[in-house]
Amino acid sequence: MSDVNDILKKVTASIEEATSKFNSKAEDALKEAQKSGRLSEETKASVDKMATELNAMREAEKTLKAALGELEQHVAQMPLSNAAKVVETVGQVVINSEALKTFAASVEGGKRLSIPVNAALLSTGVADGVVEPQRLPGIDTTPKQRLFIRDLIAPGRTGAPAIFWVQQTGFTNAAKVVAEGTTKPYSDIEFATKNHPGHHHRAHVQGVQTNPG
Template identity: 85%
Template structure:
């Protein structure tokens, strides 16, 4: 900074010298005009040139003073150590500028010059926030898998820690035509009592109190991400929970294995799903939907006939995915790759919410108060009752599908 001030002093001295010369020449021109009544061409040209150079010097001085003033003001607002470091870095760039050297070396250089300092301001050895970064709107959140099972299953609520229910396990139909006065046959219906405990699904998150106070959008994002994480774990449990410990007893472990009543020639995935519907129908629970991996559904949609025409898909149509009159639900779960599940989701299973998903924030967990941190908890309590396991058919697609 001292070197920059020295150059500014030299420029100011040059201006003072030029001012004296310009004033002397102006008086000489005035005397000439009084004597002859006009100025000679030579005198006029000299005065005009001096006036041009004088104005250039004044403009250059103004530019240097303005730039130096802004720099001093900016540095004054920074911590002392960082200010000294930034001043040294920027001053080095300014002093070593070829444009400034030419400016100080000759009268021709006495013009407005632009000395780039962005490289210094953005260098790695300069304190952050010297140059404000551009802020992009919003928060770039991670992509999420589409949730679906909860929407297919019949909803319910409970105020108890467990669900007690009665399941019909068998029915022997002995009904037939009988003659007058003869004994009527007895049919047999079997029942079993079931108790489904309520399970808690939860997770925690730590955050600085100031961050969530200052950025409302960040708080809403944390809330949404925690709810999504909870629902994702819920999906896993509803599908694959093994029923041990506190786990839900999911649908897949209880579902009936795919066992088609018959097979067809060149059996494909399209045929498999229709035969699974038939198996559910034979169990007296007509299917209400199919669940399969999104890659397997893509293969089915791209199935073509011998002429290269799509059998199911219409690339120009925007209708939702359906097959055999039932909705197709695509999943990204790896366990479903090459497999499918067809069933009466709305009639054969029910989900009971004891406590719906909620997010709670506390500053009194562990040493949160001392460290100005907050603990965020997201949890829910629910129970899943698969009332008719035979209504769900789970299996693998035929080879070549």
């Protein structure tokens, strides 16, 4: 972000300098027009050139300000704790622990030491500067809602002798981390066509509403 700020400051200074020169040149052109009644081709070309350059610099300034605004907004949305956090290995966490320093200063026989490890880089051979993977909060669990018989019965009418539908029968999840340039694993989902003849079934109201399916 500092580089963008530096460039923006230089462009702003250049615009101020160009504006001053353009205003001075415009005043000279106005005096020339008042004196002779017309502008020379040289003066007109010079003023047009300065105006074009000034407009180009102003457009560049607008672009830089827009880019800087987007960058500041992106940084503002980042949690400060994550932005400033440095991921350490388990060994680094233990070595930097205040509990270990206190324990080393006064070693006592039979004393136990407990060092909590809340977040550590467990992978080996990870280069410095590599972005750590994002962990989503919480744990995915099965739905807690109970399904009743009414939920399992699809209401409707048909005049056909049978009903067909597509059902997922298998899922092979081969997802895993692989090295760059190698063949990626292939996951497969299997489907099958199911059918059921038209039929009637009986269930009393209380059973449909209260009995779990």
